[in-house]
Amino acid sequence: MTENVLLQVQDLHATVEGREVLRGVDLTVRAGEVHAIMGPNGSGKSTLAQVLAGHPAYTVTAGRVLYEGKDLFGMPPEERAREGVFLAFQYPVAIRGITNAYFLRSAVNAIRKHRGQEELGPVEFMDALEAKLEVIGWDSSYLTRPVNDGFSGGEKKRNEILQLAVLDPKLAILDETDSGLDIDALKTVAQTVDKLRRPDNATILVTHYYRILTHIAPDVVHVLAGGRIVKSGGKELALELEEKGYDWLREEATVA
Amino acid sequence: MSSGIEAQVLQPYKYGFVTDIESETVPPGLSEDVIRLISQKKGEPSWMLDWRLKAYRNWLKMPEPHWANVQYGPIDYQAISYYAAPKQRPKLDSLEQVDPKLLETFEKLGIPIEERKRLAGVAVDAVFDSVSVATTFREELKKHGVIFCAISEAIREYPELVQQYLGSVVPYNDNFFAALNSAVFTDGSFVYVPKGVRCPLELSTYFRINAESTGQFERTLIIADAGSYVSYLEGCSAPVRDQNQLHAAVVELVALDHASIKYSTIQNWYPGDEEGRGGIYNFVTKRGACRGRSSKISWTQVETGSAITWKYPGCILQGDDSIGEFYSVAVTNHRQQADTGTKMIHMGKNTRSTIVSKGISAGRGQNTYRGLVKILKGAEQARNYSQCDSMLIGDQCGAHTFPYIDVRNSTAIMEHEASTSKIGEDQIFYAKQRGLSPEDAVSMIVNGFCKEVFKELPMEFAVEAQRLLGISLEGSVG
Numbered sequence: 001m002t003e004n005v006l007l008q009v010q011d012l013h014a015t016v017e018g019r020e021v022l023r024g025v026d027l028t029v030r031a032g033e034v035h036a037i038m039g040p041n042g043s044g045k046s047t048l049a050q051v052l053a054g055h056p057a058y059t060v061t062a063g064r065v066l067y068e069g070k071d072l073f074g075m076p077p078e079e080r081a082r083e084g085v086f087l088a089f090q091y092p093v094a095i096r097g098i099t100n101a102y103f104l105r106s107a108v109n110a111i112r113k114h115r116g117q118e119e120l121g122p123v124e125f126m127d128a129l130e131a132k133l134e135v136i137g138w139d140s141s142y143l144t145r146p147v148n149d150g151f152s153g154g155e156k157k158r159n160e161i162l163q164l165a166v167l168d169p170k171l172a173i174l175d176e177t178d179s180g181l182d183i184d185a186l187k188t189v190a191q192t193v194d195k196l197r198r199p200d201n202a203t204i205l206v207t208h209y210y211r212i213l214t215h216i217a218p219d220v221v222h223v224l225a226g227g228r229i230v231k232s233g234g235k236e237l238a239l240e241l242e243e244k245g246y247d248w249l250r251e252e253a254t255v256a
Numbered sequence: 257m258s259s260g261i262e263a264q265v266l267q268p269y270k271y272g273f274v275t276d277i278e279s280e281t282v283p284p285g286l287s288e289d290v291i292r293l294i295s296q297k298k299g300e301p302s303w304m305l306d307w308r309l310k311a312y313r314n315w316l317k318m319p320e321p322h323w324a325n326v327q328y329g330p331i332d333y334q335a336i337s338y339y340a341a342p343k344q345r346p347k348l349d350s351l352e353q354v355d356p357k358l359l360e361t362f363e364k365l366g367i368p369i370e371e372r373k374r375l376a377g378v379a380v381d382a383v384f385d386s387v388s389v390a391t392t393f394r395e396e397l398k399k400h401g402v403i404f405c406a407i408s409e410a411i412r413e414y415p416e417l418v419q420q421y422l423g424s425v426v427p428y429n430d431n432f433f434a435a436l437n438s439a440v441f442t443d444g445s446f447v448y449v450p451k452g453v454r455c456p457l458e459l460s461t462y463f464r465i466n467a468e469s470t471g472q473f474e475r476t477l478i479i480a481d482a483g484s485y486v487s488y489l490e491g492c493s494a495p496v497r498d499q500n501q502l503h504a505a506v507v508e509l510v511a512l513d514h515a516s517i518k519y520s521t522i523q524n525w526y527p528g529d530e531e532g533r534g535g536i537y538n539f540v541t542k543r544g545a546c547r548g549r550s551s552k553i554s555w556t557q558v559e560t561g562s563a564i565t566w567k568y569p570g571c572i573l574q575g576d577d578s579i580g581e582f583y584s585v586a587v588t589n590h591r592q593q594a595d596t597g598t599k600m601i602h603m604g605k606n607t608r609s610t611i612v613s614k615g616i617s618a619g620r621g622q623n624t625y626r627g628l629v630k631i632l633k634g635a636e637q638a639r640n641y642s643q644c645d646s647m648l649i650g651d652q653c654g655a656h657t658f659p660y661i662d663v664r665n666s667t668a669i670m671e672h673e674a675s676t677s678k679i680g681e682d683q684i685f686y687a688k689q690r691g692l693s694p695e696d697a698v699s700m701i702v703n704g705f706c707k708e709v710f711k712e713l714p715m716e717f718a719v720e721a722q723r724l725l726g727i728s729l730e731g732s733v734g
Contacts, residue, residue, distance in 0.1 A: 097704030
């Protein structure tokens with residue numbers, strides 16, 4: 001059972017600006033699985049995503065995380081990325097003057113170099129990229145635009161998914177990628193993520209809404225509240241949350 | 257602090273070696289006798305010496321300017337040696353006779369001047385301390401009537417041209433440092449492009465300071481005759497020294513009717529160490545005159561070196577429909593200080609100018625943009641567009657902007673945009689999360705910020721500029 005564990009989070013505590021946001025998170029993700037993490041605003045969902053990726057604003061105060069059996073916090077953010085941890089940002093930032101294509105190729109080559117593979121030249125890279133673009137319904141004009149600069153909210157989210165498709169990580173963490181997308185965009189994004197599912201990779205979907213889960217069936221649904229996972233279940237849990245909201249869980253947690 | 261934006265180890269300056277070569281140096285000190293000696297060593301005609309002496313006598317009466325936003329201790333002008341030259345200077349037309357140590361020096365700097373290793377498509381004039389040691393592709397250029405040689409040679413060989421134009425854009429008494437330069441300048445490049453000729457090669461001068469306790473005072477004069485075009489690039493570097501060294505250059509450009517000059521600079525003088533010890537004082541006067549109708553002068557500068565930079569390459573737009581451009585990237589890291597910008601003086605009708613300035617401050621660097629746009633009475637329908645962007649890396653550096661605007665004709669159209677941004681922790685994290693190293697992340701963000709300027713550089717040098725920027729900022733982000 002343990003050999004295909006990709007990520008193991010144990011009693012994770014983390015603070016931001018001195019405030020404790022994660023208060024003992026436990027989570028096990030196996031290769032081939034899709035986990036959905038749901039929960040009310042401020043419950044720590046995005047913090048969990050940022051901490052796993054290594055954002056410097058968050059401080060881990062207790063607990064540990066094993067990624068492929070290795071200490072995740074022993075690796076700087078860029079090494080986590082090169083080892084296959086990908087975060088689709090809730091608020092992707094813009095980089096002026098750098099084209100999407102150049103940024104993507106730099107990322108691909110940093111990862112290839114880490115793996116001891118040869119770096120790709122601009123032409124080879126473009127060829128490989130064309131196919132990925134089609135998948136998310138984009139034309140190549142997006143590649144010559146500066147990274148997220150002047151992109152609409154929806155375009156930024158799609159751009160994250162393009163990067164996901166190109167970098168092909170082992171562990172993808174999608175931080176509210178579904179927020180701010182219209183129904184068609186949501187469908188495209190969800191289908192792309194679904195297509196990338198393989199027995200050797202895993203996805204953590206951080207989301208507010210049940211909507212995206214109608215396109216990507218999760219293996220496990222967790223509810224994060226007050227910095228802890230208070231309930232886990234199958235996808236029917238998501239439906240229950242959709243109908244009942246989160247308040248009943250808070251009561252349940254208090255009683256327990 | 258959890259911030260990743262913290263200084264760490266400084267990448268050592270890569271051009272800081274010293275060439276061990278016997279040189280002939282005039283003892284420190286400045287006097288009329290020293291000026292006579294320099295003029296004599298150069299075999300100059302008497303009119304040149306007279307001009308130098310006139311400049312010197314004016315200089316004696318001028319106060320050193322202190323209005324720039326930079327701080328430094330007093331400069332002892334009597335402690336500087338005003339002439340240093342490698343011994344056994346070769347004849348200029350026989351490169352084989354150039355001291356192998358000099359060839360090796362320029363090779364190490366990436367400026368090959370040996371016949372078989374020359375940069376394709378670029379003619380190079382190599383200036384070592386006070387003298388030009390080699391100029392490549394002279395014959396090739398001569399076929400097109402283009403003169404490209406050391407200015408000391410031009411004074412002897414083309415006295416009419418030099419007399420007509422020298423000091424016509426930057427007079428000998430223009431300012432303190434220009435007057436000093438006029439009195440003691442030792443070498444530099446001279447370019448003349450005849451009527452209707454598009455110079456077939458990029459022209460380039462590489463300046464190297466080697467000797468200790470010397471100043472470098474080069475003088476460059478470029479004349480583009482009617483309907484001609486030339487692209488010129490200068491690069492420079494100096495050894496690591498604990499003492500500050502003075503570099504006071506003058507560059508004059510003249511563009512006649514429909515002529516166009518593109519002047520690019522990659523300035524990488526030794527910037528001093530992390531604590532601000534040593535480094536070059538780069539006090540430079542650069543000015544171009546668009547004398548003819550529809551003439552154009554474009555300055556592009558990438559300023560990464562020097563302890564102190566004080567320069568304002570400008571354009572005097574005399575001819576109707578003439579165009580002036582200024583594209584600048586200035587980087588200050590550690591204790592570097594830069595006060596740089598441009599002057600655009602609109603005199604003719606329908607004259608246009610564009611200013612794009614990118615200032616990057618890191619460490620304890622102080623970066624000032626200072627620019628003047630002046631529209632004179634007769635300049636009907638003049639237009640200016642200015643854009644000044646500043647980027648801060650870390651929280652101990654500074655960015656300052658002083659745009660001066662003086663408009664005396666109501667038909668003028670002026671646009672000014674300015675922005676200041678802090679290199680974001682979120683931007684760096686985003687790039688790192690995609691696998692990029694912190695250094696590559698910063699370099700990418702900064703290069704993106706400078707893109708509008710880099711695209712103005714000749715291809716061969718755009719790559720060099722990007723690389724240099726990476727080195728200058730290495731260690732500024734943790």
